Amino acid sequence: MSILVNSNTRLIVQGITGREGRFHTLQMKDYGTNVVGGVTPGKGGDWVESEGGNIPVFDTVKESIAATEANTSIIYVPAPYAADAIMEAADAGIELIVCITEGVPVLDMVRVQSVLRQTNARLIGPNCPGLTTPDEAKVGIMPAHIHQKGSVGLVSRSGTLTYEVVQALTDKGIGQSTAVGIGGDPIIGTKFIDVLELFENDPETEQVALIGEIGGTDEQKAAEFIAKHMTKPVTAFIAGRTAPPGKRMGHAGAIIEGGEGTATEKIAAFEAIGVKVATLPEEVATLIAERM
Amino acid sequence: MKLHEYQSKRIFADHGVPIPQGDIATTPEQARIIAEKIGGKVVVKSQVLVGGRGKAGGIKLAKDADEAEELARQILGMDIKGLTVETVLIDQAANIKKEIYLGVVIDRALQKPIIIGSSEGGVEIEEVAKTKPEAIIHLPIGIRTGLMDYQARNLAHDLGLRRTHITQFVGIVEGLYRAFISTDASLAEINPLVVTGEGKLLAVDGKIVLDDNALFRHPNLNKLRDIQEETPSEREARKIDINFIKLDGEIGCMVNGAGLAMATMDITKHYGGEPANFLDIGGGAKADKVTAALRIILDDPKVKAVLFNIFGGITRCDEVAKGILEALEQVQTNVPMVARLVGTNEEEGRRILAEANIPTASSLGEAAEKAVALARGV
Incomplete structure (x- = not known):
């Protein structure tokens, strides 16, 4: 097992003919992800060339599902069109939608979430690196070579920090069940607690690494959830201890507002319930290794 | 992006909110x-x-x-x-009898706009939240229904407004909410909304913060930007699409990825240094971007050492290494540097830097330690 993506994933790529979309489509296919098609309005009937077999392009998500039985979508369309792309995928019946796009307006995401809450679709992101279940499926933009199959589940608001921790785990010979980047925006489809619950219920996952950062209170909510519902050990890292208040630190969601959302209060929330918090990203791997 | 008081109030007035x-x-x-x-x-x-x-x-x-x-x-x-x-x-000047706080923000947990009201107007709402949290009213709004009249009426009652003021108040709350939505704001605030001696309601002070990610659909609002909101370097960085925030320390940081950039600052501090900036060059940065970013970092005379931390994925380490060398040809500097390059093409990247006598490190901790030592002239 694993969570969310695996060898049964049948992936379509929305925005497949764009520069990023095309590049990462080929990377994902190389990794072994079952990429069954792509969608670019107006480019239906085209093909994206790939060594492992050319990939058909459709005009609409609906049409792509009819032709390929896709169950997962990844979105690389530019920010102004991202909300439309997410809702199109949800409306067509895609179960898992992964939105890589950065810079989606917050109110667009508020509208998207108000619709998605009434469907069965799950959204990961936006502004996220996607997710990888090693040796089965990579649905995202993470570098492939850092992953190794194993039993640590990883969930993170940051892209490169995810890679950093995955690499540190792999360097110690510790593999991952699934690594999920949930995104750095203030409004995201899947939060820490959603992924923690999935890991708790996944027989293959034995430990969880959680990588948070300043802004919002999702880490505090995660701490509450862990205390109440989790039997598996969680190790955390929180970025932004030195971040000044009132400034957005790259991620739209990484901002200390009105004195709230500081790294200190998040670290305290985890330590209060006995979750170990690493000082350095690579120390996450050390703390996890100690418990194996 | 922040708007000035007068700009914010004019937008409120366009939505029917009375201003002085x-x-x-x-x-x-x-x-x-x-x-x-x-x-x-x-x-x-x-x-x-x-x-x-x-x-x-x-x-x-x-x-x-x-x-x-x-x-x-x-x-x-x-x-x-x-x-x-x-x-x-x-x-x-208004003849002030009562001061009310009225604001709209996005509640991240509820994923909805939320109207915040308080009878303790005229002071910062964060202050009220600390000292008198019971005086703050939260009113979540459904994005698809928008603000309903009854919600505004309830708010008026909860704020202790007189019956004679309720119709005016409802119009103001609705105007504020419309202003928030139509400008894609992340904050729209009237503080204070005053009740005057003449029995009128008036938005005496106002503030709007816009969602930078939505400015593409508001070219007219984008023109209202005050260049003083950013430092010249921050402005330069925004133009070339680099996330840069100026800080007060002596260690310049160049990192790919926002989370990693924050972690790099934290670790610099952990080893006794102070970060001079937050800088995320983004994914897939090529030599020209690295050059521009380095120039921005070195513009700060307080910078005593530069720390590069690159986790190559889409970004290739050899490209970044070439960028560093190109930058050093164009920007004359004696500031010492240390680079930590891992991931895609890391060997090639390290070789390029070694030939140019730029020290490298394999772990982030080691890199930060070296940078702090270099800054102290050790």
Whole structure:
């Protein structure tokens, strides 16, 4: 097992003919992800060339599902069109939608979430690196070579920090069940607690690494959830201890507002319930290794 | 992006929110003309994008046009928390009986807009949240239904407004909410909304913060940007699509990825240094971007060492290494540097730097330690 993506994933790529979309489509296919098609309005009937077999392009998500039985979508369309792309995928019946796009307006995401809450679709992101279940499926933009199959589940608001921790785990010979980047925006489809619950219920996952950062209170909510519902050990890292208040630190969601959302209060929330918090990203791997 | 008080209030007024009669001036003479036109007492208000203008002496009451001119002369050019006052707003003074706070933000947990009201207006809402949290009312709004009349009426009651003020108040809350939605704001705030001695409601002070990610669909609002909101380096960085925030330390940081950039700052501090900046060059950065970013970092004379932390994925380490060398050809500097390059093409990247005698490190901790030592001249 694993969570969310695996060898049964049948992936379509929305925005497949764009520069990023095309590049990462080929990377994902190389990794072994079952990429069954792509969608670019107006480019239906085209093909994206790939060594492992050319990939058909459709005009609409609906049409792509009819032709390929896709169950997962990844979105690389530019920010102004991202909300439309997410809702199109949800409306067509895609179960898992992964939105890589950065810079989606917050109110667009508020509208998207108000619709998605009434469907069965799950959204990961936006502004996220996607997710990888090693040796089965990579649905995202993470570098492939850092992953190794194993039993640590990883969930993170940051892209490169995810890679950093995955690499540190792999360097110690510790593999991952699934690594999920949930995104750095203030409004995201899947939060820490959603992924923690999935890991708790996944027989293959034995430990969880959680990588948070300043802004919002999702880490505090995660701490509450862990205390109440989790039997598996969680190790955390929180970025932004030195971040000044009132400034957005790259991620739209990484901002200390009105004195709230500081790294200190998040670290305290985890330590209060006995979750170990690493000082350095690579120390996450050390703390996890100690418990194996 | 923040808007000035006068800009915010004009947007509110466009949505039916009553604001004081007034106009902006950039010279004392203009201030006098505006004050004469208004007649009677006026308030001279500095227009700078920081809080605490009043305490800093940037907001003053004038009894007539003569005094307004004199006060404008004092306030224009004044330095408030590092920002120079270039514009003053001359507003008719209100006869204040009661002050209310009214704001709209996005609640991240509820994933909805939320209207915040408090009978403790005129002070910062964060302060009220600390000292008197029971005085704050939260009103979540469904994005698809929008604000309903009954919600605004309930809010009026909860704020203790008189029956005679309720219709006016409902119109103001609805106007504020519409202003928030139509500008893609992340904050729209009236503080205070005053009840005057004449029984009128008036938005005496206002603030709008816009969602930068939505500015593409608001070209007119984008034009309202005050260049003083950013430092020259931050402005330069925004133009070339680099996330850069100036800090006070001595270790310049260049990192790919926002989370990793924050972690790099934290680790620098952990080893006894102070980060000079937050800088995320983004994914897939090529040599030209690295050059531009390095130039921005070295523009800060306080920088004593530069730390590169690149986790190559889409970004290739050899590209970054080439970028560093190209940058060093163009930017003459004696500032020592240390680079930690891992991931895609790391060997090639390290070889390129080794040939140029730039020290490298394999772990982030080691890199930060080296950078701190270099900054101290060790």
